[in-house]
Amino acid sequence: MSQPEMYFFWITVFCYVAAFFLYLYRFLSGSAKADKVGTWLAATGAAVNFLVITARTVATGHLPVRTLYELNIVVAFLAVVVFLLARRYFPWVSLLGIVSVSFAFLVMGWGYADSTAALPLTPAYKSRWLAVHVLFALTSTGCYVLGAAAGIFYLLKARFVPGAEPERYRMLPEKEILEESGVKFILLGFIAGTIMIISGSIWAKLLWGNYWGWDPVETWSLVSWLIYGIFLHLRFIYAWKGRKLVWLGLGCLVTNIISFWAVGLVTPDTYHTLDQITRPIE
Amino acid sequence: MKNRVIKMLVSSRTALGLMSGILCYIIAAVYLSPLTGDGQSLFGGWWFAAALSWLALNIMVCSVRRASRLYGGRGGGSETRHGKRPLNINETLTGSGPGEIEAGLRRKGFKLHPVGERVQADGEWAQADGEWAQANGEWLQAVKNPFSPWGSVVFHLGLTVILAGFGVSSIFGMSGDVMIPEGVAVRFPDDLSITAQGPFYSAAEPYLVGLREFTVSEVDGEISQVRGILDFMLGDYRNPYPTEINKPARHDGHYWRIKDYGYSAHLIIRDKSGNTVIDDYANIGKTGGRHHDEFPLPDGSSFTIDFLEPDSAGRAGQADRQAGTARAALRIVFAQPGEAGVLAAGTVHRGAEGDIGDYRVSFPEYRYWGLFDVSKDPGEPLVYLGGLMAAAGLAWRGCFIRKRVWLRFAAESGDTLVYWSARADYFSRLLENEVRELLDDKGGNA
Numbered sequence: 001m002s003q004p005e006m007y008f009f010w011i012t013v014f015c016y017v018a019a020f021f022l023y024l025y026r027f028l029s030g031s032a033k034a035d036k037v038g039t040w041l042a043a044t045g046a047a048v049n050f051l052v053i054t055a056r057t058v059a060t061g062h063l064p065v066r067t068l069y070e071l072n073i074v075v076a077f078l079a080v081v082v083f084l085l086a087r088r089y090f091p092w093v094s095l096l097g098i099v100s101v102s103f104a105f106l107v108m109g110w111g112y113a114d115s116t117a118a119l120p121l122t123p124a125y126k127s128r129w130l131a132v133h134v135l136f137a138l139t140s141t142g143c144y145v146l147g148a149a150a151g152i153f154y155l156l157k158a159r160f161v162p163g164a165e166p167e168r169y170r171m172l173p174e175k176e177i178l179e180e181s182g183v184k185f186i187l188l189g190f191i192a193g194t195i196m197i198i199s200g201s202i203w204a205k206l207l208w209g210n211y212w213g214w215d216p217v218e219t220w221s222l223v224s225w226l227i228y229g230i231f232l233h234l235r236f237i238y239a240w241k242g243r244k245l246v247w248l249g250l251g252c253l254v255t256n257i258i259s260f261w262a263v264g265l266v267t268p269d270t271y272h273t274l275d276q277i278t279r280p281i282e
Numbered sequence: 283m284k285n286r287v288i289k290m291l292v293s294s295r296t297a298l299g300l301m302s303g304i305l306c307y308i309i310a311a312v313y314l315s316p317l318t319g320d321g322q323s324l325f326g327g328w329w330f331a332a333a334l335s336w337l338a339l340n341i342m343v344c345s346v347r348r349a350s351r352l353y354g355g356r357g358g359g360s361e362t363r364h365g366k367r368p369l370n371i372n373e374t375l376t377g378s379g380p381g382e383i384e385a386g387l388r389r390k391g392f393k394l395h396p397v398g399e400r401v402q403a404d405g406e407w408a409q410a411d412g413e414w415a416q417a418n419g420e421w422l423q424a425v426k427n428p429f430s431p432w433g434s435v436v437f438h439l440g441l442t443v444i445l446a447g448f449g450v451s452s453i454f455g456m457s458g459d460v461m462i463p464e465g466v467a468v469r470f471p472d473d474l475s476i477t478a479q480g481p482f483y484s485a486a487e488p489y490l491v492g493l494r495e496f497t498v499s500e501v502d503g504e505i506s507q508v509r510g511i512l513d514f515m516l517g518d519y520r521n522p523y524p525t526e527i528n529k530p531a532r533h534d535g536h537y538w539r540i541k542d543y544g545y546s547a548h549l550i551i552r553d554k555s556g557n558t559v560i561d562d563y564a565n566i567g568k569t570g571g572r573h574h575d576e577f578p579l580p581d582g583s584s585f586t587i588d589f590l591e592p593d594s595a596g597r598a599g600q601a602d603r604q605a606g607t608a609r610a611a612l613r614i615v616f617a618q619p620g621e622a623g624v625l626a627a628g629t630v631h632r633g634a635e636g637d638i639g640d641y642r643v644s645f646p647e648y649r650y651w652g653l654f655d656v657s658k659d660p661g662e663p664l665v666y667l668g669g670l671m672a673a674a675g676l677a678w679r680g681c682f683i684r685k686r687v688w689l690r691f692a693a694e695s696g697d698t699l700v701y702w703s704a705r706a707d708y709f710s711r712l713l714e715n716e717v718r719e720l721l722d723d724k725g726g727n728a
Contacts, residue, residue: 120504122505123506206528207528209655211448219312230302233301
């Protein structure tokens, strides 16, 4: 980790942590100023996070997608960018920053604790599909996290009879709006996830000779995509609503988290790490 | 009865059931695969292919039915269950005049039409609710993204085109592999080890394929790229094709992809009396991640070779092999079958020779061998087309949602009383909020 990258990293973490506490304060006290300063800090954090990514790219000579640390600094950036873009259209979304921004600094911290050592790209990574595949995968995760955040606030608000909820819950929009916004973020994540799977299949064909190989990471990505597909069909075709839909959405996020982080941890023999030149010969 | 069974087999409910079933099986297979030790076989069964085919057929039929409804102007209202709800009429008192409101809607990308007028691709509402509109006076309809429902059709058809591509490849395609040492040519297709072949695969005219050159580039001791130049020879004519990881060579509809590589060592072994026992290239395979292999000797004994890779110190490929300082070496172990075990062991560097037990071993040079995955994939254009359709269709449907707003204006003591209703294919409540903001609500919402 270079010196500038380290400075940028800690400034980013500071901004995200401060933004998180300000959003939390906003939720608990209703302070509009906390919301404004929190958003300013989150935006500054995202800008400096971009500098972390740039410094890493310059230092390693490739997109930072090789190690857990690199993936996590990119996913943190995209999660906050998705959140800030959503906030532009729906100002109340700032409360979802409690989840999105905390997600960002937690994954950054996890990546930092794992290892910040730079690794060279193996030949398997040297593909024009790398950027498309990884960036859409991480964008979909950022959208799913925001969708889950809307779901969490829906569940919090749904505990009360409309009109009888404590003051802080009145800052949130109606439950239906929360639910629709959550589904909208999930739909956007699903679009990004679809592009991720298609680009990954094309890349796999060039690299391994097959579009699909049932590797644990591939399998869990498909599981996640299918379950989100079922979620959207239940919502749009069968008009599922309310708590059961929100809980299903949160369950979907678990499969996404497994496909993105946990498979690599529990299945070290996955060839999706791309450490090897080619797929092991069956 | 027959029609009901067919309808059931191709309904969207069945599609959802199939998706859920396939999902559950995949999750179960993830946990079963360590027990069976072969994850591939769990997904290779005919019934799994049949379930996928059924799903593809189901999706295709649902999409075609949906397309025909949309084309006939009957698909809009039944897009969602909540789409069938009666319109919820709101009343808003606003200071803006009808012209300003209409201009505001136009700025947001809406197109306005009188309700009685049939709107292209959206006529179903005007048709179905025409009576309602007539009964309620002069209404305007504002429509945004009227063709959005077609995105859903394109997306689902894209998925079936992808699956059709896989089907075409499995019927007309093939896959196999072949090992080619550097400087050697093999016959295609005779020398190929076929791993899968479709019933209608037809091999091309036989030709020779030679591996002209193979290089392994390294940066800081790590492999950075693997490249080869393949010569496709038809008669006296040579077509050289460069290939590297992620960039397979393509010749005559077949992909030639580097799958693995290893070393091929030129070995000369002489016995005590100076007779040459072996003078050939030994293609050293890989065992447990090492370049290790076993070879027989004419007397029934055998020897193993471990290829000790050179310390390249930044050099690569041919350049490294010509450099003299960091030399590759072979660790050779002669062994007798049975209890006698190891007879002798020793190491010989490239360009040197030495005595190992009863043999004099010389290692003049080495080269690479490449293992190539050869495949014909005639369904590839369909897979690419389907991928494009699926991505574009979904983005079209998800990012450009069809929105409709119905408006009627009435004068109310200097202000405008607007009767309105808003409906989006998805997220109607968000659209209603959007319309409320546009109408500059003066608190007259009833």
